[in-house]
Amino acid sequence: MLEARDLELWRGDRRLFKGISLAVHESELLHITGPNGCGKTSLLRVLCGLTLPETGTVTWKGRQVARSRTDYHSEMCYVGHRESLKADLSAFENLGFDLGLRREAGPEVVRSVLEEVGLARAADVPSRSLSAGQKRRVSIARCLASKARLWVLDEPYTNLDVAGREFVDEMMTRHLQNKGLVLLVAHQSHGVAGQTVRQMEMA
Amino acid sequence: MMDIPGLGTAFVLQVKRDLQLAFRHVGQLANPLMFFIMVTTLFPLALNPMPRLLEAIAPGVLWVAALLASLLAAEGLFRQDVDDGTMEQLALSPQPLALMLLAKTIAHWLITGLPLVIMSPVVGYALFLPRDAVPTTMIALALATPILNLVGGSMAALTVGLRRGGGLLSLLILPIVMPVLIFGARATDMAMTGVDPAGALYLLAALLLLAVSLTPFAMAAAMRISLD
Numbered sequence: 001m002l003e004a005r006d007l008e009l010w011r012g013d014r015r016l017f018k019g020i021s022l023a024v025h026e027s028e029l030l031h032i033t034g035p036n037g038c039g040k041t042s043l044l045r046v047l048c049g050l051t052l053p054e055t056g057t058v059t060w061k062g063r064q065v066a067r068s069r070t071d072y073h074s075e076m077c078y079v080g081h082r083e084s085l086k087a088d089l090s091a092f093e094n095l096g097f098d099l100g101l102r103r104e105a106g107p108e109v110v111r112s113v114l115e116e117v118g119l120a121r122a123a124d125v126p127s128r129s130l131s132a133g134q135k136r137r138v139s140i141a142r143c144l145a146s147k148a149r150l151w152v153l154d155e156p157y158t159n160l161d162v163a164g165r166e167f168v169d170e171m172m173t174r175h176l177q178n179k180g181l182v183l184l185v186a187h188q189s190h191g192v193a194g195q196t197v198r199q200m201e202m203a
Numbered sequence: 204m205m206d207i208p209g210l211g212t213a214f215v216l217q218v219k220r221d222l223q224l225a226f227r228h229v230g231q232l233a234n235p236l237m238f239f240i241m242v243t244t245l246f247p248l249a250l251n252p253m254p255r256l257l258e259a260i261a262p263g264v265l266w267v268a269a270l271l272a273s274l275l276a277a278e279g280l281f282r283q284d285v286d287d288g289t290m291e292q293l294a295l296s297p298q299p300l301a302l303m304l305l306a307k308t309i310a311h312w313l314i315t316g317l318p319l320v321i322m323s324p325v326v327g328y329a330l331f332l333p334r335d336a337v338p339t340t341m342i343a344l345a346l347a348t349p350i351l352n353l354v355g356g357s358m359a360a361l362t363v364g365l366r367r368g369g370g371l372l373s374l375l376i377l378p379i380v381m382p383v384l385i386f387g388a389r390a391t392d393m394a395m396t397g398v399d400p401a402g403a404l405y406l407l408a409a410l411l412l413l414a415v416s417l418t419p420f421a422m423a424a425a426m427r428i429s430l431d
Contacts, residue, residue, distance in 0.1 A: 052431065078295050080291055097220050102208075102296060102297060
């Protein structure tokens with residue numbers, strides 16, 4: 001469903017990567033690994049449509065992402081290095097806004113998703129007082145609630161304890177079972193098993 | 204493809220959220236207004252408080268202060284959203300970025316521009332601005348401050364990716380908004396001397412329409428470059 005062909009990206013006068021092609025299909029997880037600074041995050045940003053590559057194309061369901069941004073973005077959810085939360089607003093308010101842009105859903109949907117990720121009691125405190133793990137849970141809740149087919153996760157394990165890592169693994173496993181797609185960048189190994197998991201090494 | 208909420212819903216959501224955030228930091232919100240009041244009230248103190256002198260400089264002082272106050276506010280328009288990553292999510296949402304940034308700018312105007320319009324009679328009083336010129340000045344300011352915010356927003360979107368864009372931002376905005384300053388001050392001046400200021404007001408209104416229709420796309424394009 002997601003396909004990239006022959007991507008090349010330059011940053012200033014340095015070439016980050018060249019000739020990268022990949023494809024992710026239904027119920028599949030692609031784990032991208034590589035040393036620091038090899039361009040993993042940049043590759044993800046290209047695949048999201050945040051960065052334009054020098055050459056190459058990204059297609060979603062056979063259509064070029066750059067030309068059908070709205071369709072692509074309504075089916076994709078990105079979790080970046082930053083949690084994208086307004087520190088002054090609660091998890092409930094943050095999520096309510098993000099969700100409001102993506103689909104028609106009442107406040108009860110937001111509540112139930114926050115409950116699902118184990119934040120029922122922390123839903124109404126300002127996000128600045130949430131722990132790193134709790135903030136990550138809000139980010140995952142955003143993916144769950146938006147009903148996105150494609151999850152793009154950039155280092156989702158950072159700052160997480162064992163329970164937090166297991167939570168991320170469990171959510172990814174469930175998403176794959178629901179015919180979702182996951183693009184994962186992480187230097188650790190992940191805990192999702194099965195034939196639907198592939199790994200790609202960047203040099 | 205999923206059903207995504209309409210443009211109006213997204214627009215209202217964005218405006219509401221920005222107002223909500225602004226009201227949690229009332230101090231920051233009052234900054235441009237404080238600047239406007241301070242600059243305009245310092246002139247009578249520093250100069251000879253002769254009514255005739257103050258009346259003569261009133262349009263200039265009023266308009267320059269309003270311009271500088273909105274310049275001051277432009278820097279912070281997108282900075283926080285880009286720093287905390289919410290701008291990324293906005294760029295990756297299925298809603299058009301131009302619309303969302305227009306909503307942010309309008310919320311920003313309600314917080315920083317509208318208070319200037321409301322306070323202008325008081326400031327005008329301190330500068331011995333004739334009473335007849337007050338309504339015209341308010342209308343002109345109400346037309347001009349959104350233009351200043353919209354132009355400021357496009358330039359802020361362009362420089363938000365730079366670490367130290369502050370000085371550059373003023374250099375980018377000032378030349379473009381000169382017509383606003385000229386026609387705005389002229390409108391006040393015309394009303395003071397009893398000439399019909401309609402011409403200057405129409406020109407300001409035309410500039411506002413131009414800004415509303417063009418700057419959202421400039422903002423979105425600039426923001427995508429800054430996020431790249």
